Amino acid sequence: MSLTGVLRPGHVAIRVLELEPALKHYTEVLGLTETARDQKNKRVFLKAWDEHDHHSVVLREADEAGMDYMGWKVDSPATLKKLAADVEKSKLCQDLAWIPAGEHPGTGERFRFTVPTGHAMELYAEKDRLGNNCGTDGPDINPLPWPDNLKGIAPSxxxxxxxxxxxxxxxxxxxxxxxxxxxxxxxxxxxxxxxxxxxxxxxxxxxxxxxxxxxxxxxxxxxxxxxxxxxxxxxxxxxxxxxxxxxxxxxxxxxxxxxxxxxxxxxxxxxxxxxxxxxxxxxxxxxxxxxxxxxxxxxxxxxxxxxxxxxxxxxx
Amino acid sequence: MPHLITPHLITIENSGERFQSVDGMSVLAAMEQARCRGIPVGCRNGGCGACKVRVTSGQYRTGKMSRAVVSVADEAQGCVLACKTYPQSDLGVEALGRILQTGPSRATSFSFAIPRPESPRSEREA
Missing domain, CATH: 3.10.180.10 (2,3-Dihydroxybiphenyl 1,2-Dioxygenase, domain 1)
Known part of the structure; x- marks a missing residue:
């Protein structure tokens, strides 16, 4: 494996003023799929069609618009521990915290920190796989190039x-x-x-x-x-x-x-x-x-x- | 016979522009439809604060606006977002938005807001 360490942006948590119009926009216009809802915290979790992991967008109803945090998937739990230690050792970040597994549905523990521009970032290693719904003989077997029933803009x-x-x-x-x-x-x-x-x-x-x-x-x-x-x-x-x-x-x-x-x-x-x-x-x-x-x-x-x-x- | 609603007259005091309200449309949307420019247009959805105005006269109702750009105190003083303000009478408004700039300096260059003590954008964070 040549791509190691931090693999990709895994999720972005966005604050919205009213959940229902936001959800209509993100599902019907942008064309993401809802994968889970957290009634207590007024959060909805969504993914784009070609993402295998459980969610990549979190909408949270709040009084202010903007971004709560961005999450990065890393290649392994060992890398998560190592990078968390490296962030701590660097002394460049603030508000270091471990978020327990399950706080995001289907997601392992996350290490959160605030970078010097004031943005909260997270690292995590594990998230449930839902798949991209393209397999014809079971998940990921003989896949179609894209699934049926895409809505709206439908980014990958x-x-x-x-x-x-x-x-x-x-x-x-x-x-x-x-x-x-x-x-x-x-x-x-x-x-x-x-x-x-x-x-x-x-x-x-x-x-x-x-x-x-x-x-x-x-x-x-x-x-x-x-x-x-x-x-x-x-x-x-x-x-x-x-x-x-x-x-x-x-x-x-x-x-x-x-x-x-x-x-x-x-x-x-x-x-x-x-x-x-x-x-x-x-x-x-x-x-x-x-x-x-x-x-x-x-x-x-x-x-x-x-x-x-x-x-x-x-x-x- | 169609139901006719008498439009309200909206005056942007900074620019002197006047335009009519459109039933169901925000002040900002009616301004854009009337091709007026006195209030800066940003996200049009209550989040960014570009179209912040102070209502100087008249009645209105508002939709939900981001507290990051309209505080409770702002709202009590009639400082609201034109994109989320719906007139219920003739209105006078004063544009407060931070991108209300016209003239050659805007056309030929822009400020990149490199941090300086006298940063011109600090009002957004107030």
Whole structure:
């Protein structure tokens, strides 16, 4: 096995103002599947169709929109213990805590910590497998390319988040030096190239598994992104969003950074979602791609070559 | 005979723009339909706070807004999100949103908000 340590973003927990409209958006428009409900804590657990694990999105009804935390699946319980110890030893994070197994349905114990930009992150090693419903002779046997009865946009997986926070350098250090992520792309200030204002980090072969932009805030959420197989599906997503009169932020268009084709839109509580396709294969020996702030327009939205009004200022 | 509802007149005091309410539509949605621009448009769903306004006159009701951007005290003072505000009379509103900026500086550059003591965005966290 060559992909070790942190495997992927395993879940994102999003706060919503009202559960029912949120659920309608995430199941009927975005097209995730509900896998469990926690009435007591007003939480619903969902997954995308091609994810085998129990859930990748948690919606929690709350008075504020935004992100509660993001969870990362690691390759084994031993890695979980090792990385938890490494995080503790680094002294870079706060609010270290073990969340007992079962607090998320079908999920083993999770190690939670807050990175210097103010975002709560979790590591976990175990989550029940529900499968992707494609097997024809039993689960995962002679599978179909995609299952029947997909609803809405129907992305294959939860893919990454973009988060806003102040101590970008500290958070990058946690992800790179402690958790073993690579830096695929960075945005630097032209006038002061020692100052990084955007970091795109990968724990896998993806162009990014998480990204941060430096803003003078703590723990803010820009978007959660879900993967589609083609540019045409991004266009189809736009059709579905318009049909449901979903608030669209921008797109379909292309990002310069990661080269992904994208559309941004908002859930009923104002949390931004993205569905995207494309990008490139990242390898750990690939040099980081660098953008300077004076090219941030095409870096973010390659066709418009300028940032829309909401990109930097609208987040939850 | 169709049921006719008399629209209410909404005035954005900063820009002087006036537009009519549309039955069932928020102040922000009616503004967008009228092609006015005086209130910044963000998520349109009560989460981001871009369209925060102070209602200076008139009656209205509101939907659920994120407490991260509209506190109980804000709401008591008539500071609400235009995307979740539904007029019940003529309304006067003053846009408070942090992205209300026009003019050449906005068109040619933007502030990246590198942390500085005098950060212009601190009001969002207030």
């Amino acid at each position: 997986r939860f893919d990454h988040c973009l988060l806003y926070g102040d101590d970008l350098d500290g958070t990058c250090k946690v992800f790179r030096d402690v958790l073993g992520f690579g830096l695929s792309e960075q945005v630097l200030l032209k006038a002061d190239p020692g100052t990084m204002i955007g970091a795109f980090l990968s724990c896998s072969n993806k162009a990014h598994d998480i990204a941060f932009i430096r803003q003078p805030v703590k723990g803010k959420f820009h978007h959660a992104s879900f993967e589609l197989g083609s540019w045409e599906k991004v266009l189809r997503a736009g059709d579905i969003l318009s049909r449901h009169q979903t608030s669209i932020d921008i797109g379909p268009t292309r990002h310069g950074i990661t080269r992904g084709e994208t559309i941004y839109f908002f859930d009923p509580s104002g949390n931004r979602n993205e569905v995207f396709s494309g990008g490139y294969i990242y390898y750990p020996d690939k040099p980081p791609l660098t953008w300077y702030d004076d090219s941030l327009g095409p870096a973010i939205f390659y066709h418009d070559r300028k940032i829309n009004e909401s990109f930097l200022s609208v987040f939850t």
